[in-house]
Amino acid sequence: MRQTARSHALPHVLSHALPHVLPSQSFDELLCGGGGPATVDRLRVSERSWRLLVVRALLDSAATAPVGPLPPSPDGWKLLSRAWAVSKETVEDLLAYPAVGVWAAHTLRRLRGTAQDDAPLWVDTGHLHAIAAAAAVRVGLEFRTDVPVRHGWVVLPALGAMRVPGRADWDVAEVSASAGSVRIAGRPLGGPDWHALTELRADGCTLLLDDTDPYRDLRGPAGVEPIDSAAEWQELFGPAWDILRRADTEVAEALAGGLVSVVPRPRAERFRPHSASSGDAFGTALASAPDDAEQFASTLVHEFQHNKLSAFMHLFTLYDDQGTRLHYAPWRDDPRPLGGLLQGVYAFFGVTAFWRRRGHALGQFEFALWRSQTAYALRAVGSADGLNDLGRRLVAELTRRIEPWLDEPVDARARAAAALAVADHRATWRACHLRPAPGTLRAHASAWAEGNPLPRTTDEPEPVPVPGSPARGIDTRAVLLRWLLADPAGFAALREDPGAVVAGARLEDIALVEGRTAEALGAFRARIDRGDGDPETWVGLGLAARAAGDPAADGLLARPELAMALHGELNGQADPLALGRALANGA
Structure with a gap:
C-alpha cells in the first residue's frame, strides 16, 4: 500500500505535476515516531514542493504591493532564474533553507493582512532580492542588484551578513559580483565588516549556525545578532553528534539528512533549555546555548521530531480542531490546543527514546519522567475529540511502542x-x-x-x-x-x-x-x-x-x-x- 499526497510543484518548474509518494515503510516509520534516512529524504523532497508553493503564492500576492526603493519583484525572480540555469540544485537548496520558509510565510501573511511588522512592507517583499543575490553568489554569476538594509545590516541568506554603518533603519544597498569579487555597499565580501555563518562540523553531519538571518527566529523578523560563542557551540557539537551516532546510527543519519541549521539563542538557566521549531522552517532548530553535549543532542532529537511531524502534516491531515478546546500538556506551563498536544507527544516520544539509552542517574530520571508523561498525554490525546482515523492511528502506534517502556527497570532513586x-x-x-x-x-x-x-x-x-x-x-x-x-x-x-x-x-x-x-x-x-x-x-x-x-x-x-x-x-x-x-x- 502506498500513501499519496497532492503535489505542490510550481507549474513553471516542472512540466507536469507529480504526486508525492510515501512508500508503506516510510509511512509506517513516521506513524511510529521514527523515520530513517530514506524516509527523511522523501520528507525533504515534499517540503521542497511545499516551499515552492508558498513562494509562488507570495509572488502572486506581492504583484501589486509597493516595492519602495527596491527593484520590482520580477527582477529578483529573473536573477534567481539565472542562477537556476547554472545550478538547479544550488537554488533549490537555498529556497529550501529554513529561514526562507519563515520569510515566505510571514510576508504572505502580511500581504493577506494576518500578520503585523514594524518594518515597511517593501523590506519584507524585497527580501527576495537578497535571496536571489545569495543564489547568484553561490553559483558564481556576475550581477548587480539592490537589497534591503535592516538596522544597518545586509543579509545574504545561508551565507552571512554585512554591517553597513550610517544607513537608516530601513534602507537599500547594492550587491554586485564581477571578476570573482563580491561587494556589498562597495565593501568586499570577506572583509572586516562581513560576518560569515559558522559551520558546525562533525564526522557525518554539518549544520549552519545561523545568527544573522532576519527570519531565523521562526515567529517573525529579528535583528542580526552575531554571537561571540561560535567556538563553544562547535566544541559541544562534535560530542553531541557522537552521542547521537552511538545511541542510534539510523536516527543520527536521518537527522543529518534533514536538519540544515541551528539558530543560537542566549544561554538559559541550567536544566531549563529553550528550543523551538516551526512548520514553516523544515530543517532548523532554535536552541539556547546548551549546558553540555548531551543536552545539545537531546534538543536536536526533540526539534527534529517536530520537523518530521510538521512535514508529515503538510502531506496528511491528522485532526480537525478549531483550537477552542485546551488540554494538559505535561511539558508546558500553559494549556495547549489539540495540534500542540499532538506535536508534543511526537517530540517527547523521541526524547524518551533518547534518554532510554542513557544509563546515568540524570538519564534514568529523564527517561522515567518522560515515559510517564508522554504515555499520559497519549491517553489524553487519544480520547480527545478532533482526531481523524489517521491521527488516532498515529497515537495508537506511539502508545504501542511506549507502553513496554513503562515496565523497564529504572534506578530506585x-x-x-x-x-x-x-x-x-x-x-x-x-x-x-x-x-x-x-x-x-x-x-x-x-x-x-x-x-x-x-x-x-x-x-x-x-x-x-x-x-x-x-x-x-x-x-x-x-x-x-x-x-x-x-x-x-x-x-x-x-x-x-x-x-x-x-x-x-x-x-x-x-x-x-x-x-x-x-x-x-x-x-x-x-x-x-x-x-x-x-x-x-x-x-x-x-x-x-x-x-x-x-x-x-x-x-x-x-x-x-x-x-x-x-x-x-x-x-x-x-x-x-x-x-x-x-x-x-x-x-
Missing part, C-alpha cells in the same frame, strides 16, 4: 524523583488552570460548615482549562531534582538562596526534594496560614503529605484547585490538611 516531578507538574497545572464550578464550591463549603462529609466529586464534569501562565515555572521542583541527581555539590550551594540560581525556587522546595519531609510540611503549611497559599504551595503541601504518609495527599494532589478555592471560600479558617483528608474521602 531516579524513579522516585521522576514520580515526584510527575505528581508535582500534574497537580500544579490543575491548580493553575482549573477552577471548580460555583455550584460545586458552594456545596462543599456548605457541607464543611455543617460538619457533614464533603460531596463526592467523581460524577462532576472536568472543569474547562483557563489560559494563562503561572507565577513560576511548573518545572521548578523538577529542575531542583536534576541539580540533586546530576550535581550534588552544586545542589548543596543552592540551600541558602535557591531562587538566586533556580528561578522561583524556595527553601521549602529544597527540603521537599531532599526528603526533609517534616520541615517541608511545616513550611508549606505556614505559608498557607499566613495567606501566601499559591498553587505551588498547595501542591507542595500535598507532596510533603504524601511523603509523610498522610491521606490528605490524595485530596490535595487530585483536586488542588478545589482545595485552594474551598479554603478561600471558608476565609482561611479550615485546616489545609484536614481539607485534603475530607476531599480524599469524597473522591
Whole structure:
C-alpha cells in the first residue's frame, strides 16, 4: 500500500505535476515516531514542493504591493532564474533553507493582512532580492542588484551578513559580483565588516549556525545578532553528534539528512533549555546555548521530531480542531490546543527514546519522567475529540511502542524523583488552570460548615482549562531534582538562596526534594496560614503529605484547585490538611 499526497510543484518548474509518494515503510516509520534516512529524504523532497508553493503564492500576492526603493519583484525572480540555469540544485537548496520558509510565510501573511511588522512592507517583499543575490553568489554569476538594509545590516541568506554603518533603519544597498569579487555597499565580501555563518562540523553531519538571518527566529523578523560563542557551540557539537551516532546510527543519519541549521539563542538557566521549531522552517532548530553535549543532542532529537511531524502534516491531515478546546500538556506551563498536544507527544516520544539509552542517574530520571508523561498525554490525546482515523492511528502506534517502556527497570532513586516531578507538574497545572464550578464550591463549603462529609466529586464534569501562565515555572521542583541527581555539590550551594540560581525556587522546595519531609510540611503549611497559599504551595503541601504518609495527599494532589478555592471560600479558617483528608474521602 502506498500513501499519496497532492503535489505542490510550481507549474513553471516542472512540466507536469507529480504526486508525492510515501512508500508503506516510510509511512509506517513516521506513524511510529521514527523515520530513517530514506524516509527523511522523501520528507525533504515534499517540503521542497511545499516551499515552492508558498513562494509562488507570495509572488502572486506581492504583484501589486509597493516595492519602495527596491527593484520590482520580477527582477529578483529573473536573477534567481539565472542562477537556476547554472545550478538547479544550488537554488533549490537555498529556497529550501529554513529561514526562507519563515520569510515566505510571514510576508504572505502580511500581504493577506494576518500578520503585523514594524518594518515597511517593501523590506519584507524585497527580501527576495537578497535571496536571489545569495543564489547568484553561490553559483558564481556576475550581477548587480539592490537589497534591503535592516538596522544597518545586509543579509545574504545561508551565507552571512554585512554591517553597513550610517544607513537608516530601513534602507537599500547594492550587491554586485564581477571578476570573482563580491561587494556589498562597495565593501568586499570577506572583509572586516562581513560576518560569515559558522559551520558546525562533525564526522557525518554539518549544520549552519545561523545568527544573522532576519527570519531565523521562526515567529517573525529579528535583528542580526552575531554571537561571540561560535567556538563553544562547535566544541559541544562534535560530542553531541557522537552521542547521537552511538545511541542510534539510523536516527543520527536521518537527522543529518534533514536538519540544515541551528539558530543560537542566549544561554538559559541550567536544566531549563529553550528550543523551538516551526512548520514553516523544515530543517532548523532554535536552541539556547546548551549546558553540555548531551543536552545539545537531546534538543536536536526533540526539534527534529517536530520537523518530521510538521512535514508529515503538510502531506496528511491528522485532526480537525478549531483550537477552542485546551488540554494538559505535561511539558508546558500553559494549556495547549489539540495540534500542540499532538506535536508534543511526537517530540517527547523521541526524547524518551533518547534518554532510554542513557544509563546515568540524570538519564534514568529523564527517561522515567518522560515515559510517564508522554504515555499520559497519549491517553489524553487519544480520547480527545478532533482526531481523524489517521491521527488516532498515529497515537495508537506511539502508545504501542511506549507502553513496554513503562515496565523497564529504572534506578530506585531516579524513579522516585521522576514520580515526584510527575505528581508535582500534574497537580500544579490543575491548580493553575482549573477552577471548580460555583455550584460545586458552594456545596462543599456548605457541607464543611455543617460538619457533614464533603460531596463526592467523581460524577462532576472536568472543569474547562483557563489560559494563562503561572507565577513560576511548573518545572521548578523538577529542575531542583536534576541539580540533586546530576550535581550534588552544586545542589548543596543552592540551600541558602535557591531562587538566586533556580528561578522561583524556595527553601521549602529544597527540603521537599531532599526528603526533609517534616520541615517541608511545616513550611508549606505556614505559608498557607499566613495567606501566601499559591498553587505551588498547595501542591507542595500535598507532596510533603504524601511523603509523610498522610491521606490528605490524595485530596490535595487530585483536586488542588478545589482545595485552594474551598479554603478561600471558608476565609482561611479550615485546616489545609484536614481539607485534603475530607476531599480524599469524597473522591
